[in-house]
Amino acid sequence: MLSNVVTKTYVPDCSTASSFSTNTTIYRRRITLPRKTRALSLITNSSSVLHHQHHFSSVSLSKSILVGEEREFGGAMAGGGVFAEIIDVGDSTSVFKYYADGEWKKSSSGKSVAIVNPTTRKTQYKVQACTQEEVNKVMETAKAAQKSWAKTPLWRRAELLHKAAAILKDHKAPIAEALIKEIAKPAKDAVTEVVRSGDLISYCAEEGVRLLGEGAFLVSDSFPGNERTKYCLTSKIPLGVVLAIPPFNYPVNLAVSKIAPALIAGNSLVLKPPTQGAVSCLHMVHCFHLAGFPKGLISCITGKGSEIGDFLTMHPGVNCISFTGGDTGIAISKKAGMIPLQMELGGKDACIVLEDADLDLVASNIVKGGFSYSGQRCTAVKVVLVMESVADALVEKVKAKVAKLSVGPPEDDSDITPVVSESSANFIEGLVLDAKQKGATFCQEYKRDGNLIWPLLLDNVRPDMRIAWEEPFGPVLPVIRIGSVEEGIHHCNASNFGLQGCVFTKDINKAMLISDAMETGTVQINSAPARGPDHFPFQGIKDSGIGSQGITNSINMMTKVKTTVINLPTPSYTMG
Ligand code: NAP
Numbered sequence: 034m035l036s037n038v039v040t041k042t043y044v045p046d047c048s049t050a051s052s053f054s055t056n057t058t059i060y061r062r063r064i065t066l067p068r069k070t071r072a073l074s075l076i077t078n079s080s081s082v083l084h085h086q087h088h089f090s091s092v093s094l095s096k097s098i099l100v101g102e103e104r105e106f107g108g109a110m111a112g113g114g115v116f117a118e119i120i121d122v123g124d125s126t127s128v129f130k131y132y133a134d135g136e137w138k139k140s141s142s143g144k145s146v147a148i149v150n151p152t153t154r155k156t157q158y159k160v161q162a163c164t165q166e167e168v169n170k171v172m173e174t175a176k177a178a179q180k181s182w183a184k185t186p187l188w189r190r191a192e193l194l195h196k197a198a199a200i201l202k203d204h205k206a207p208i209a210e211a212l213i214k215e216i217a218k219p220a221k222d223a224v225t226e227v228v229r230s231g232d233l234i235s236y237c238a239e240e241g242v243r244l245l246g247e248g249a250f251l252v253s254d255s256f257p258g259n260e261r262t263k264y265c266l267t268s269k270i271p272l273g274v275v276l277a278i279p280p281f282n283y284p285v286n287l288a289v290s291k292i293a294p295a296l297i298a299g300n301s302l303v304l305k306p307p308t309q310g311a312v313s314c315l316h317m318v319h320c321f322h323l324a325g326f327p328k329g330l331i332s333c334i335t336g337k338g339s340e341i342g343d344f345l346t347m348h349p350g351v352n353c354i355s356f357t358g359g360d361t362g363i364a365i366s367k368k369a370g371m372i373p374l375q376m377e378l379g380g381k382d383a384c385i386v387l388e389d390a391d392l393d394l395v396a397s398n399i400v401k402g403g404f405s406y407s408g409q410r411c412t413a414v415k416v417v418l419v420m421e422s423v424a425d426a427l428v429e430k431v432k433a434k435v436a437k438l439s440v441g442p443p444e445d446d447s448d449i450t451p452v453v454s455e456s457s458a459n460f461i462e463g464l465v466l467d468a469k470q471k472g473a474t475f476c477q478e479y480k481r482d483g484n485l486i487w488p489l490l491l492d493n494v495r496p497d498m499r500i501a502w503e504e505p506f507g508p509v510l511p512v513i514r515i516g517s518v519e520e521g522i523h524h525c526n527a528s529n530f531g532l533q534g535c536v537f538t539k540d541i542n543k544a545m546l547i548s549d550a551m552e553t554g555t556v557q558i559n560s561a562p563a564r565g566p567d568h569f570p571f572q573g574i575k576d577s578g579i580g581s582q583g584i585t586n587s588i589n590m591m592t593k594v595k596t597t598v599i600n601l602p603t604p605s606y607t608m609g
Contacts, residue, residue: 111158111211111312115204119319128159129311131335132318133171135328140167146308146337151217151451151484152442158215158312160335165344167334171303172350174329175274179301182330183271187242190297194238197324201289202231204320208285211313213443216281216453217484220446222406230289230317233567237584240568241297244588245269260604269592271299272373273352276345278338278365280358281453282409284310285317290567291355291375292321292331294587300353304333305345307358309453311335343368353591357411359504366579375590376579377571379504380411380532382562383525385547386419386427387518390537394559396430398535402561403510404438404488407449412533412562415504416494417512418521424514428492431512432476435488451484452507458484461507465489467499468511502528518547526552531574533562554578 112120112129119137121128128145130137140161150157182190201208209223218226253263277291284307295302306314318333334341338361346354346365354369356362357377366374384402386395402414419427441447452458458481465479473491480487486508494501494511501511501524515521525534535557536547548556554572557563564571572581580590 111207111214111316113207115323116207116316116319119315126159128161129315129335131161131163131167132315132322132331132333133167133329134174134332135322137319138167140164146311146335148215148309148311149454150214151309151453152444154455154483158211160308160311160315162336163334163341165341168341168344168348169350171332171334172274172348175301175303175332176350178327178329179271179273179299182296182301182327183299185299185327187245187297190299191238191242193324193326194234194241194293194297197321197326198231198234198238200323201234201317201320202228204316205231208313208316211316212285212310215309215312216284217443217450218406219443219448219450222446223443226283226286227317229565229567230286233286233584234289234293236568237293237297237588240584241294241588244585245298245592254604254606261606262601262604264599264601266597266599268595269298269589270595272591272593273300274303274350275300275353275355275591276303276305276348276351278305278342278346278354278356278358279307279310279314280411281307281309282406282411284313286567287357287377288314288317290582290584290587291357294584295353295355295591296326296330298588298591300591301330302332303345303351304331305338305342306333306335308335308337355587355591360576362578363576373590374579375582375587377411377582378532378573378576378578379530380413380562380573380577381415381502381504381528381530382412382532382553383521383528383534383551384414384417384561385515385518385521385525385534385536385551386417386423387536387538387540387543388420388422389539390423391539391559392423392427392430395427395537396434398537398561399427399431399510400434400438402535402563404435404449404508407452407486407488407508408510409452409506410564412564413506414510414535414561416501416524417510418515418524419512420518421514421516424492424512428476428490428512431490435477435490438488440485440487449485449488449508452486453484455484457506458486461486461505461509464500464503464505465491465509468494471495471498473498473500473511496524504530518543522547522550526550529576532577533557533573535560535562554581 119130121130121139140163142162142164144162145159146162147156148158205224205227208227212218212223248268251265252261253259254261275295279287292302321331347368353373355375356365359379362376362378399414438448440449443450468491474493476490476492479489488508491511494513531553533555534551534553536544537559538544544558554574568584570581570583570586
C-alpha cells in the first residue's frame with residue numbers, strides 16, 4: 034500500500050511566516066531520474082521490503098536499494114551470503130537472531146522487535162526480544178570466557194582484531210545496506226562508517242599492544258622517609274565484563290569504539306545495540322564471529338532498551354558500562370552500581386563567529402557541521418552565535434549553501450534524509466513551532482514529508498526559544514546574533530551540555546582565550562565540531578558525559594592498574 038503523507042509548508046524568504054499551509058503529497062514508486070530529481074522522491078518499494086522479510090534475496094534488494102551504486106557496493110546483501118546464519122527465515126516473517134556462546138540463537142520469548150525503515154515508515158527488519166534468563170546466561174558465559182581471554186597473549190588478541198577489521202571491511206556492502214534501511218544514513222556515509230570502523234579496530238589493536246605491553250617501575254626512596262627497600266611493578270589488567278550500549282546514529286562505529294578497546298584489554302563484551310541499527314550491529318558482530326574469537330567472549334542481546342535496558346545495566350555480572358546516547362545515560366549513571374562508567378551523551382555544540390572570521394569558511398562548516406546526516410550527530414553544530422556586524426553576510430552565505438542541499442532518500446545519497454523516527458520528527462517540529470510562535474526568522478520554508486524534514490535555518494533566535502537550548506537532532510539550525518564575544522561564551526556555558534564547541538577567527542590569541550573560556554570537552558578552532566579522528570580524545574562535561582573516549586583513553590578506561598611490590602630485607606641501590 035502506498036501511503037498518503039501531509040506536507041506542512043511555511044512561507045519562505047527570511048520573513049516571519051504567519052501560518053502553515055497544508056497540502057497532500059503521495060509517495061511514489063521511484064524510477065531512475067537524474068540525481069537531483071531523484072533526490073526529491075522517496076523510495077516506497079514496499080514489495081521489496083516485504084520480499085526482504087521473506088527471502089533476503091540479494092537480487093531483489095540490490096535493485097530496490099542501491100540503484101546506480103551496485104558496482105561501488107558490490108557483494109551480498111544484508112542477511113545474505115556469509116550472513117545467512119544470522120537470520121531465522123520463517124514462513125510468514127524472518128527475524129534476525131541474537132548472538133550468545135558463539136552461536137546465533139532464537140529467543141525463547143518467541144517475541145520480536147520491529148525495526149521501522151525511517152524512509153518508508155514500514156517494518157524493514159525484526160530482531161529477537163531477548164529475555165532476562167538469556168541475559169543471565171550471557172553474563173555467565175561472558176564471565177567464564179573472560180577468564181581465559183585474559184590469559185591470551187596480547188599479540189594473539191591483536192591478531193584476531195586485525196582479522197575482524199579486515200572481514201568487516203570486506204563486507205561493507207551488506208552492513209551499509211542495513212544502515213541505509215534502518216537509520217536512513219546516506220549511502221556513501223553508510224559505507225564510510227563501516228570502513229572507518231574497520232580502521233578503528235586495527236588502530237586499537239596496535240595501540241593496545243603498545244599501551245598494555247608496558248607498565249611502570251617505581252622505587253620507594255623517592256618518597257620522604259623511605260629507603261630503597263621496595264620495588265613497585267605496575268601493569269594494566271582487564272575489568273571483566275564490559276557492557277556496551279551505542280546509539281542509533283553511528284551504531285557500527287560507536288559499537289566497535291567500545292568492543293575493540295574492551296577486547297584488546299582482555300575483557301569480554303556484551304553488546305546491546307540500539308533498536309534502530311540493531312541489524313547493522315548484528316552483521317558487524319558476525320564479522321567478529323567469523324574472525325574466530327572464543328565462544329562467549331562477545332555476545333549481542335537484542336530487545337528494546339526500555340524493556341531490557343535496566344536489567345542489563347543493573348546486572349551484577351557487569352563490571353563496566355560504556356554508553357553513548359541521550360539522557361538515558363544520566364538515568365543509567367544513577368542506577369548503575371560501583372563500576373566504571375564511560376558516558377558520551379548529548380550536546381548543544383555552539384559555533385562562535387567573530388567579526389574577522391573567513392565567512393566562506395564559516396558558512397561551509399556550518400552547513401557541513403549542522404546538516405550532515407540531517408543534523409543527527411552528537412557533534413553537529415547546534416547553535417550559531419554570530420557577531421551582529423557580520424550576521425547578515427553570514428546568513429546569506431549559509432542560505433545559498435542550504436539551497437544546494439539535496440533532500441530525499443538515503444539510497445540516492447541525498448544530503449538530507451528522513452530523520453530516524455516519527456517521534457523524532459514530531460519533536461523537531463515542536464521546536465520549530467515554538468520558534469515560529471516566538472518570532473524567529475525562517476530563512477527557508479518549513480517543509481516536512483513523513484519523517485523527512487527539509488533543512489531549515491532559523492535566524493534571530495532568542496534565548497526564550499526552546500531551540501536556543503534543546504538538541505533538535507534534526508536539520509534545523511538556530512542563529513543567535515550576539516553583541517560581544519562574552520555574550521557568546523555566556524550562552525555556550527549556560528547550557529547543560531558541554532560536548533564540543535567551535536570558534537571562527539583569524540586571531541589565534543583570541544581563539545585560545547575563547548577556547549579556554551568555553552566549558553566544553555573540546556573546542557575546534559576554525560572548523561566545525563567533530564568526533565574523530567577516532568584516536569583523538571573525545572569527551573563531554575556536565576550533562577554531556579563522564580570520562581573520555583578516543584582509542585587510547587578507552588583502553589585505559591577499560592583496565593585497572595595492578596601493582597606488585599617486591600619488599601627487600603635491606604635497602605638496595607643501583608651501583609651502590
Ligand atoms: P538513546 O535514546 O539514549 O538510546 C541510546 C541507547 O540506549 C540505545 O541503544 C537504546 O536502545 C538504549 N536504551 C534505551 N533505554 C535504555 C535503558 N533504560 N537502559 C539501557 N539502555 C537503554 O539515544 P539515541 O536516540 O539512540 O541517540 C541520540 C542521542 O545520542 C543524542 O542525544 C546524541 O547527542 C547522543 N549521542 C552522543 C554521542 C557522544 O559521543 N557524545 C554520540 C552519538 C550520539 P533502544 O534503541 O532499544 O531504545
